[in-house]
Amino acid sequence: MEVDNSTDVMQALAMIGAVITRGVPTSDLLAKLQEFAKVYHHPHANEHGQTFISVKTNQATPGLVGFSAEPLPLHTDRASLPEPPNLLINVVRERGPANQGIPQLYNFQQFLDICDLEDLEQLNRSSILNSLTGDKQAILFRNEEVLKCRFRIDTPWTTDLTRDLREKLRHSMDDNTFHLTELRNNDGYVILNDMWLHGRTQIGRTGTIRVVERTLLRINPQLRSHIPSLTK
Ligand SMILES: O=C(O)CCC(=O)C(=O)O
Ligand SMILES: [Fe+2]
Secondary structure, three states: OEEOOHHHHHHHHHHHOEEEEOOOOHHHHHHHHOOOEEEEOOOOOOOOOEEEEOOOOOOOOOOOHHHOOOOEEEEOOOOOOOOOOOEEEEEEEEOOOOOOOOEEEEEOHHHHHOOOHHHHHHHHHOEEEEOOOOOEEEOEEEEOOEEEEOOOOOOOEEEOOOHHHHHHHHHHHHHHOEEOOOOOOOOEEEEEOOOEEEEEOOOOOOOOOOEEEEEEEEEOHHHHOOOOOEOO
């Protein structure tokens, strides 16, 4: 679903929990979204809550892969927190070279849909570990009456999914990931960070100019149960 103004964002978000925005600045999106969500200040963010993600380092330092030229496997943001911010806005400010740093989106529901009862039991027991901080969190969890997910596999995060489930997830990701090749400068996406995973392909060499402006928010708890969420 695509929108080119901030007024339609809510309606679009309320349908499947993800929306592509065309030429809508973060400030316009925030003007609407702040009616029901509060900006979450990421440690890397400026005083307004925006993080400008660009190629800053030669090497993918654990925990800072976003700031390297490396690909970022599909993930949710702030996965180590007990209750991560549940709304994510990423706006492409500088697109970078063709076919590099392409944003990707994946709906975790696609995976749940192919999980049988045994898989689900296994999934309910699975967690991800941040080896830097020692934080361990369940991949699938319930909060505010809503079924949510978190996911991360780039270092320092590891997941204890069984081999079978990892394979299943990988196949589903291969088949159902949206590659947002058509995003131009000032296009972006707004997604529920507890339902949709996001990532990007390899950016290329260090020195490549590519900038994504990220803002994370927390949706008012009373409202979260009225918009889409994972089901099983
Ligand atoms: O570079 C991108 O497209 C996304 C970056 C990202 O998701 C992150 O740093 O967490
Ligand atoms: Fe991210």
